[in-house]
Amino acid sequence: MKRNKLLVVDDEHLIRWSLEQNLKKQGYEVVTAGSGEDALRLLREEQPDLVLLDIQLPGMSGLDVLEKIKEHDDDIIVIMVTANSGLENAVNAMRLGAYDYISKPFNLDELSIIVRKALDTSDLKQEVVRLRSETKKNGPPNIIGDSRQVKSLMEVLDKVARSEASTVLVQGESGTGKELVAKWIHYSSNRADKPFIAINCAAVPATLLESELFGHEKGAFTDAKNTKKGLFELADGGTVFLDEIGDMDMGMQAKLLRFLEDRSFRRIGGGRVFTVDVRIISATNKDLQKSIEEKTFRNDLYYRLQVIPIFLPPLRERKEDIIPLANHFINLYNKDFNKKVAGINGVAERIMTDYSWPGNIRELKNVIERAIILGNDETLLHEHLPLEIVAKASSEVSVQVSSFCLPPEGIDIEHVEKELIRQALEITEWNQSKAAKKLSLGVDAFRYRMKKFGFLK
DSSP states (O other): OOOOEEEEEOSOHHHHHHHHHHHHHTTOEEEEESSHHHHHHHHHHHOOSEEEEESOOSSSOHHHHHHHHHHHOTTSEEEEEEEGGGHHHHHHHHHTTOSEEEEESOOHHHHHHHHHHHHHHHHHHHHHHHHHHHHHHHOSOOOOOOSHHHHHHHHHHHHHHHSOOOEEEEEEOTTSOHHHHHHHHHHTSTTTTSOEEEEETTTSOHHHHHHHHHEEOTTSSTTOOSOEEOHHHHTTTSEEEEETGGGSOHHHHHHHHHHHHHSEEEOBTOOOEEEOOOEEEEEESSOHHHHHHTTSSOHHHHHHHTTEEEEEOOGGGOGGGHHHHHHHHHHHHHHHHTOOOOEEOHHHHHHHHHSOOTTHHHHHHHHHHHHHHHOOSSEEOGGGSOHHHHHHSTTHHHHHHHTOOOOTTOOOHHHHHHHHHHHHHHHTTTOHHHHHHHTTOOHHHHHHHHHHTTSOO
């Protein structure tokens, strides 16, 4: 993890020493300078993340140094240190690009909070820049599928992305790709160069969710040691993805509904009204109509959220997408694990297509990852699939038999029988009665064959 580097500039040795010791204890790397000229030299040599700069310096003033710093790198954070009598200079410093100022004599704890807040803000800005850069380079994520349902979905998504629709509700079972759809809408829209921020409403306690979404002012509650911007404020101009909206507390639902009316809110503990321009994409795997009947979800919020409703079909209802998706994941994990799996053999394809995939695309992705890691063949075989998938596929044994062709030179029938016994045992995790049923044999007849082929002593 990177250690932030700080440059402390003050002509008083005792103040430099005190700040250096205190900031080092907090884990920062610290360099110091006693004059503006030394500060500018260290700026080039050390490339600090933040500068604590005294306004009253001998020779070159702190304001002159600030101007030079901003000419060198406008992204460097500068916090000015001023005497109480120098507030006019502090205001001028803010106009020149200083992040904040603190008056002498200062409280070290207060200074520490200002420094941490400034660095957090800088990190957030850098992350936004990185995400925007990746978006421009990679574009919207791929949505894989050849089915009629996927083609119809893409037509809807294209219209939504190009529209100014401010609220979208995505519904579907777990693992169907709701967040992927939300990202596709965002990165295909004119909001693509603005933030996309996701939050799982079920994973955040109700008492904290309001602070996460709307932010809070310093002192608003016991642990509010500084002001915090909420996700709606941070995502201004972009998109907020509210996953698992069906699990949101009823009290929080009322506050969200109020926000959706005009995109205005107050931070917790604050009086100032903020207005933002954000698209809200919500998602749930719950039946919200049933939740409304059970009085766990607000009827008015439901209709406000579903200005544009999107339903994602489960994988079992679009079986023609299973193999294209599997091949997509094979290519993905070939790169990750330096493998060269070229495709899927016929038996494995038919087992995968016959399986119902209750975990949908997420389950399929995990299965392919496991198969690529554990397999050493150039083709993904049915042996690489989890036993529970092979066992639950309705036609796994018949698939294996029907795909077998008798070679011209003949075959050892005993070998075939032994192989069928072995496969039946593996499929059922060595449950003898279930394995016998797979081969339409009685348990005694099956046990006889187990002994005959050495599976049972």
